[in-house]
Amino acid sequence: MKTFNYKNQELLCDGVPVAQLAQQYGTPLYVYSEQALTDAYHHYSKSFKQTNPLICYAVKANGNLSILKHFAALGSGFDIVSGGELERVLAANGKAQKTIFSGVGKTHEEIAFALEQNILCFNVESINELDRIQQVALQKGIKAPISLRINPDVDAQTHPYISTGLKENKFGIAYKDALNAYLYAQTLSQLNIIGIDCHIGSQLLQVEPLIEAFNRLILLIDKLSEHGIHLHHIDMGGGLGIPYHHQETKPDIEKYAQAIESTITHKNLQLILEPGRSLVGNAGILLTQIEFIKKTEDKNFIIVDAAMNDLMRPSLYQAFHEIIPVIDNKEVPPITADIVGPICESGDFLGKDRTLSVQEQDYLAIKSAGAYASSMASNYNTRPKAAEVLITKNNQARLIRKRETLFQLLENEQTCL
Incomplete structure (x- = not known):
């Protein structure tokens, strides 16, 4: 079964309705497939079966503890680039003896x-x-x-x-x-x-x-x-x-x-x-909700509640991510627009010139967001980091990172008298 596919015009992740996840956990929301992680890891081990390589997952791609623990259970080592990432590996039951420090x-x-x-x-x-x-x-x-x-x-x-x-x-x-x-x-x-x-x-x-x-x-x-x-x-x-x-x-x-x-x-x-992106990239999506559809003389904009702080790659690398509606409603007239977030930067965009049949309050799925999305997320504009959900091999949704709160963002700061 394909990880992300439509059934009766509704997007599913391993059989779980994505709209249901958005409603239950809110948006923006990262959603990952455990089965896709497993399949990608086994693709490497089977391709290189003659040499039985040590596969060291690159933690910088996505360092969520549940994802690290899953790879550790598969036998993976880890590639780290900081002491903090080593702490993550150890907290996820990864082995230091199988860890490379780059x-x-x-x-x-x-x-x-x-x-x-x-x-x-x-x-x-x-x-x-x-x-x-x-x-x-x-x-x-x-x-x-x-x-x-x-x-x-x-x-x-x-x-x-x-x-x-x-x-x-x-x-x-x-x-x-x-x-x-x-x-x-x-x-x-x-x-x-x-x-x-x-x-x-x-x-x-x-x-x-x-x-x-x-x-x-x-x-x-x-x-x-x-x-x-x-x-x-x-x-x-x-x-x-x-x-x-x-x-x-x-x-x-x-x-x-x-x-x-x-x-x-x-x-x-x-x-x-040391694979990273190729293990997790296409195992994840970023869910977002449309706040406004703004039409101007020269350009249309679909303004969503996700932003460059949730997915930096388009702004940083001019990277392309496919963006699709969670409900494929072909009865809605299509519109060509830039998909943009609420951050006060002209570079805050998630997609340019996309044609979609959507309306305000609809949900969108930004594909290939398993790598370098949550791991590069920031709190710019005092935006709490999004929640993360993992769909297990039993087709159950597990919350693997709670949505950050404004209280958590402010608690380490002090005002000077």
Whole structure:
């Protein structure tokens, strides 16, 4: 059964009427499918069955504790970029020993906490960070497992804000400097070099850039071996995208697996993958209600109660999300309009020039909102964060995040006398 589909003109999520959820929990509302999460995870494990990779879900895509707990139960590891995300993983019964710590700005406190929890590996992004991990590990009397994130200078052919593998990006160590960086790491007493890592960008719909990056890393692994540095794993990061538009196609994960698995097996390397968006993106929608339909001489606007603080991607990346009515009422005359929120910014839009048969007070579903929606949400304009609901495999709706209250927003602030 398709996760989101119409039955008798009414949108369902795994058989549960979406309008009913909006009425019960209010809007804006994030709705996720547990079955879709499971299917996406198993797609990876089945595609790469020859190498049995460690799949480390990228927490930044959606860090809700129930979602993390679900992936942990499936056997997933985790990719984190902050000490706070490590706290989330532990709170969701995730294993620190299956957790990779990425990110360019790890603090002393975050490194110390991760060492105390016995994480699997630090993905190191600079020489400065090597020195900092050495210092903290020395103070703790612990050997720190590390991998260097190498920037292979491969064009991911994606939006410039989410491209991370070019030499001008802030991430990683330049390919030409990689050997010297590893040789330097080898001199530091408290570091245990166990891997190599790369992540070239997000929302990749073609696998060829990933295969090119992999081949460049294999050449470097061979060179490291010649210098007595033998690695345990190769971490290819994440980045595979999802179809946000019906004209887009899913990336060919099977093709990606076939291109790299024989080499990994031959080199006796553990494969690590860090998918995020491709596991949760199309498992979620954002529900919103139409407040007003505003018609002007030059433009029509459908003003809804969700906004850029609930879904930042259209404003930040000019990203496309399909927007559909919850009740497909073809008797209503269609209108072409921008879907906008109530925030006082011209950039507060969720969709441009969409043609919909809707009227005021109708509900809309913004698709592909499982990734980088709730996790990037803010309280701009003093807007409480939306509630989140998970439809379980038994077709039951579970509230997995309560709607934030205005009291919660204000309780940590103090007025100066």
